[in-house]
Amino acid sequence: MVGRRWVIALGAVLAGCAGPAEAPRPVIRPFDYSHLTPIKLDVATVEVVDQWVPPRAPPHVDHRAPIEPREALRRMLADRVQAWGNRGRARALITEASLVEQPLPREGGLGAMFTTQQSERYVLTLSVRLEVEGGEGRGGGSAQATVTRSRTVAEGTSLAAREAVWYEMLRSAMDDPQGMNVEFEFQVRRALRPFIVPEGTPRPPPGGTIETQELAPPPGATAPAPAGGTLGTVPVR
Helix, strand or coil: CHHHHHHHHHHHHHHHCCCCCCCCCCCCCCCCCCCCCCEEECCCEEEEEECCCCCCCCCECHHHCCCCHHHHHHHHHHHHEEECCCCCEEEEEEEEEEEEEEECCCCCCHHHHHCCCEEEEEEEEEEEEEEEECCCCCCEEEEEEEEEEEEEEECCCCHHHHHHHHHHHHHHHHHCCCCHHHHHHHHHHHHCHHHECCCCCCCCCHHHCCCCCCCCCCCCCCCCCCCCCCCCCCCCC
């Protein structure tokens, strides 16, 4: 009888030490930086190049995240980097957007049966590089920004709960004060200062031409006749 009670009590304790309750799936908000002041470069074109090819095999899980890290980087670069000149070019490169799962060592023995252990660590690495070619002897330059985040999860964590962790990691890595959005702008303004266009500078017209507007003739002056010698003639169709 005593042995049976001990087994029942042990079962109750183990049930209480089971994995965490099912977490609700995260509310996914798309990344959008169009409301922020853009980084205007004195170049004619800006190209966003995604060089990161997801391995789509363990230990990589970035392709399983609610929003792939490279999609967030692509959105940031497209929204924030703008061409504001008529010569030269810039390339915004996504060099890494990985999310890697690392198994953690677990304790053994009877004591481990009464604790919920951390079973995996996830490491997120985001890296981008902005390269500028000034053209016409202006030289060029580049700026690099890298951000990492890591989180652990307990054994028995559901897929929905892991997705929530991955999404929170990406949000933090992109948007917090030490995140990619801030770090990228800091590195660009530090390393590419000669190519930053001051705020308030109007965007030049395509091709470098200057838009002109004819002035009205002074009072009493006779307006020149149109080419061909006719004045005020409307062609009849």
